[in-house]
Amino acid sequence: MRLADHTTLRVGGFAAAALVATTEAELIAAVRKADDMGTPVLLLGGGSNLLVADEGFAGLVLQTKVRGIHHQDIGDLVFVTAACGEPWDGFVSVCLSSGAHGLEALSGIPGDVGATPIQNVGAYGVEVGNLIASVRVWDRQDQQQRDLSPQECEFTYRSSIFKAQPDRWIVLAVTFALARTGLSRIAYDQLAELLDLEVGDTALPSRIRESVLRLRRSKGMVLDETDCDTWSAGSFFTNPIVSAEVARQLPLDCPRYPASAGAKLSAAWLIQHSGIEPGFGLNDRARISTKHTLALTNRGQASAADIIELAKIVRAQVLSTFAIELKPEVRLVGCSLD
Numbered sequence: 001m002r003l004a005d006h007t008t009l010r011v012g013g014f015a016a017a018a019l020v021a022t023t024e025a026e027l028i029a030a031v032r033k034a035d036d037m038g039t040p041v042l043l044l045g046g047g048s049n050l051l052v053a054d055e056g057f058a059g060l061v062l063q064t065k066v067r068g069i070h071h072q073d074i075g076d077l078v079f080v081t082a083a084c085g086e087p088w089d090g091f092v093s094v095c096l097s098s099g100a101h102g103l104e105a106l107s108g109i110p111g112d113v114g115a116t117p118i119q120n121v122g123a124y125g126v127e128v129g130n131l132i133a134s135v136r137v138w139d140r141q142d143q144q145q146r147d148l149s150p151q152e153c154e155f156t157y158r159s160s161i162f163k164a165q166p167d168r169w170i171v172l173a174v175t176f177a178l179a180r181t182g183l184s185r186i187a188y189d190q191l192a193e194l195l196d197l198e199v200g201d202t203a204l205p206s207r208i209r210e211s212v213l214r215l216r217r218s219k220g221m222v223l224d225e226t227d228c229d230t231w232s233a234g235s236f237f238t239n240p241i242v243s244a245e246v247a248r249q250l251p252l253d254c255p256r257y258p259a260s261a262g263a264k265l266s267a268a269w270l271i272q273h274s275g276i277e278p279g280f281g282l283n284d285r286a287r288i289s290t291k292h293t294l295a296l297t298n299r300g301q302a303s304a305a306d307i308i309e310l311a312k313i314v315r316a317q318v319l320s321t322f323a324i325e326l327k328p329e330v331r332l333v334g335c336s337l338d
């Protein structure tokens with residue numbers, strides 16, 4: 001298997017071995033066997049948050065294609081469980097059609113359900129960790145299945161226990177606690193603006209989904225075979241969280257949002273204001289998206305090395321301009337920015 005054919009950045013060399021698991025039993029058996037033999041394992045969902053080296057992966061790439069969704073009504077809530085291989089956006093759409101609300105602001109995010117807890121995916125003011133009731137996992141360390149509560153998942157901004165310990169957990173299925181109420185609250189200014197509403201107002205979940213998809217498309221954040229601006233891994237860097245002291249020293253027009261440790265900054269703003277414009281690149285192979293400075297894109301012929309080189313330039317430029325070091329949001333496999 002060539003990883004370039006299975007990742008949205010369209011880069012990455014060959015895997016030494018590859019397997020597709022279509023049931024939980026197959027998935028667990030394959031991981032157990034690899035662990036017994038000391039073979040490294042890379043879990044692969046939609047490949048939309050991965051940058052794999054041109055040298056490939058010297059181990060087993062295990063594709064999670066386990067499917068299945070079921071609902072259970074308890075009081076005012078509906079608990080919807082999806083197997084790890086359910087495509088995320090299809091799942092969001094199924095939930096909305098069945099009257100289960102809460103995930104609509106996360107419409108259009110590529111990838112599968114099983115990866116959503118890994119980096120606590122988020123968009124438009126909503127994070128998946130706030131809607132997760134439990135995550136069923138295979139624990140490779142203790143060799144057992146477990147149901148983890150949201151507290152045990154240790155969700156934080158674009159992180160979790162799964163991201164912190166990538167070689168320990170296999171996400172088998174995720175249960176979401178969703179509402180049956182008719183309206184959802186808007187938590188993001190651009191979304192409110194598009195709907196002609198204020199942050200904190202409510203709107204029909206179907207309208208929120210439509211508007212989110214519109215906004216995302218305008219930024220190249222919905223996968224499109226015909227648009228190189230979407231041949232990315234989404235936001236390449238996380239929004240940096242800095243102390244109040246550091247935030248005070250930044251230009252007044254630098255957007256900042258409250259965060260537990262001080263202030264959360266906009267990585268896209270920092271990149272653009274360090275002199276890197278949309279569409280910037282060192283060659284015709286790898287460029288910043290023309291629609292969003294936080295997306296590093298493959299224009300068709302890029303290698304992983306091209307993407308890494310571009311990422312290093314962007315990071316160095318922000319560091320020299322603002323003395324802030326951007327951290328990758330994307331999981332780097334076999335390569336690094338150092």
Ligand SMILES: Cc1cc2nc3c(=O)[nH]c(=O)nc-3n(C[C@H](O)[C@H](O)[C@H](O)COP(=O)(O)OP(=O)(O)OC[C@H]3O[C@@H](n4cnc5c(N)ncnc54)[C@H](O)[C@@H]3O)c2cc1C
Nearest residue numbers: 043045046047048049111112114115121122123171233234
């Ligand atoms: C155009 C675009 C827009 C995006 N927009 C957003 C956004 O708005 N918000 C956001 O948060 N992210 C966004 N992303 C990033 C990405 O889509 C999400 O992180 C997504 O959840 C990754 O899912 P995936 O199935 O593709 O995971 P993969 O890329 O296949 O894997 C990601 C990581 O999770 C691990 N993994 C995958 N499945 C499992 C499993 N079952 N058990 C254990 N580990 C597993 C992998 O080993 C890897 O470390 C975007 C990406 C793109 C390309």
